[in-house]
Amino acid sequence: MKINIVKTLVTLSTPIISLLTMSRSIAQEWHPDAVIQSMYAGVAYIHGYKAIPRVYKPIPAGSRTRCGVMVAMNAFYCPLDHSIYISNDMIAFAYRFGDAALAYIIGHEYAHAMQNAYGFNRNNSHITELQADCLSGFYMKAVPNIVFDQRDIQEIQALAYSIGDHNRWSRNHHGTPSQRLKAVTIGMSASNLLGCF
């Protein structure tokens, strides 16, 4: 992942962004904190700084949250405290693919916060999950402060495919590997958010 310096300078006037400090992390693989902060800043910009969810520092599996105990290998949006939680081992898993894979997970959970805030998740079906994948893809394409190169896109697509599941009748069904890959890829080529509706 590369920082987009030209556009970053434009967005620096907003107080919640301190991207200048991130110019030191121009090196290829970003630290997880930098990925999380930059995605937050970029997606908040896309949504006009409205309904920004809180993010909790990565937590170990077994930690308590307002939405129950964090299980291993998980990330979720908790509507009760409008926060995104991610477990340490999920971050480690994402980095088996690369830093862009973490950006995809953050984008997916941020999308759930927006689905909730604006009421466009009608149910808990895998359609909602695939829309979050698509929105995450769009975010990564559209954030003004990060450039995802070809290798990043491969990381994102590899993770999307690997976390698909075939539990079609489970409440936790997120879509099959090929459906998740397709959803995030559609998002990355969408010209605006409506491409995911």
Ligand SMILES: [Zn+2]
């Ligand atoms: Zn989800």
